[in-house]
Amino acid sequence: GESVGLHLPTLSVQEGDNSIINCAYSNSASDYFIWYKQESGKGPQFIIDIRSNMDKRQGQRVTVLLNKTVKHLSLQIAATQPGDSAVYFCAENMGNQGGKLIFGQGTELSVKP
Amino acid sequence: DAGVIQSPRHEVTEMGQEVTLRCKPISGHNSLFWYRQTMMRGLELLIYFNNNVPIDDSGMPEDRFSAKMPNASFSTLKIQPSEPRDSAVYFCASKASGSTDTQYFGPGTRLTVL
Numbered sequence: 001g002e003s004v005g006l007h008l009p010t011l012s013v014q015e016g017d018n019s020i021i022n023c024a025y026s027n028s029a030s031d032y033f034i035w036y037k038q039e040s041g042k043g044p045q046f047i048i049d050i051r052s053n054m055d056k057r058q059g060q061r062v063t064v065l066l067n068k069t070v071k072h073l074s075l076q077i078a079a080t081q082p083g084d085s086a087v088y089f090c091a092e093n094m095g096n097q098g099g100k101l102i103f104g105q106g107t108e109l110s111v112k113p
Numbered sequence: 114d115a116g117v118i119q120s121p122r123h124e125v126t127e128m129g130q131e132v133t134l135r136c137k138p139i140s141g142h143n144s145l146f147w148y149r150q151t152m153m154r155g156l157e158l159l160i161y162f163n164n165n166v167p168i169d170d171s172g173m174p175e176d177r178f179s180a181k182m183p184n185a186s187f188s189t190l191k192i193q194p195s196e197p198r199d200s201a202v203y204f205c206a207s208k209a210s211g212s213t214d215t216q217y218f219g220p221g222t223r224l225t226v227l
Contacts, residue, residue, distance in 0.1 A: 034215060043117075043204050043218030044156070089156065099144050099208055100169060101216060103156040 012110045019077040021107045023090035026071065032093035034101065035064060035075045039086045047075070047088075077109075085111045115139070117219035119205050125225045131193040134222045137186055138207030146216060147180055147190050148204040156204075162188065195226045 013019045025033070031052040036044035050057045050064045050073075057064050063076040073090050087108045091101040118137040126132055138145045146161040160170040165182045173180070177196070182188040192199055202223050206216040 036218075043206075043221050046215050046217065049215060099163075099211075099214065099216065100146075100158065100161060102158075105155045 009105065010108045010110070012112060013080050015080060015082060015111055015113050017080055019075075019080045019084070019109060019111075021075045021077075021088050021090075021109065023073040023075075023104050024071060025073060025090070025092045025102075025104075027092060027094055027102075028068075028071065030092040030094050033064070033066060033073050034091045034093070035062075035073075036089045036091065036103075037084075037086045038089065038106070044089060080109075080111050082111045082113055085109055117205055117207055117217055119203075119219040119222050121222060122220060123223045123225075125227065126195055127227050128196055129194045130226075131191065132195045132199075132224060132226075134190040134203050134205075134224070136188045136190070136205030136219060138188070138205070139217055140186070142207035142209050142217075143185065144208045144210070144216075145182060145188050146206040146208075147188070148206065148218075149201045150204060150221070151201045159190070192224075195224075197226045200224055200226050 034049040035047040037047050038044045048059045048062050048064050050066050055066050061078045065074045077084055087106040089106045090104045093101050120135045144163050147159040148156050149159055150156045157172055159172040160180045161168055162182045178192055180190045202221045204218050204221045206218045208214045208216045
């Protein structure tokens with residue numbers, strides 16, 4: 001069925017290290033993917049997105065990688081900072097459903113100073 | 114620019130009462146989404162609108178839930194009667210036209226039904 005799942009529900013890293021958050025998606029028809037960051041008490045905040053015709057996209061300290069062969073998405077955060085501590089969600093858009101997104105369960109990232 | 118605005122931010126009510134949550138999308142956005150977030154079920158899409166028209170309400174849990182969008186700048190999610198299991202954080206999100214435009218979320222309404 002339609003589902004987006006995360007491999008690691010929690011991730012703890014040392015400040016300054018790189019973080020990698022993984023996500024598996026199930027729908028081959030998905031053509032757009034987004035990573036959101038949600039801090040405690042706030043709504044999900046857009047971080048970075050990628051279309052299915054790309055396999056890598058870089059932002060400021062963040063990189064998203066897409067492997068369509070194995071239906072896997074990852075978010076890499078360089079030089080992780082305490083302010084990066086949050087829950088991270090991946091979401092997939094199945095293209096022909098008016099922008100409807102299916103969200104994964106989320107990974108909690110904890111950054112140790 | 115103002116983002117998505119939701120009110121109230123917190124709502125505590127007793128079982129059986131009617132609850133109305135409100136959302137003002139980002140100006141110029143023509144799609145609006147209502148989500149519910151709980152620890153057990155994560156972030157679930159309840160209903161979404163395109164150009165004020167409900168497109169998919171398959172996520173609405175039951176007839177106690179209803180949503181309206183009378184104009185492009187306002188939407189409501191109503192629960193009547195409310196039950197303790199409705200306790201959750203309810204988010205509204207909006208996006209511009211185009212199937213891959215990003216959804217932007219509001220701060221959410223934390224609902225507690227006693």
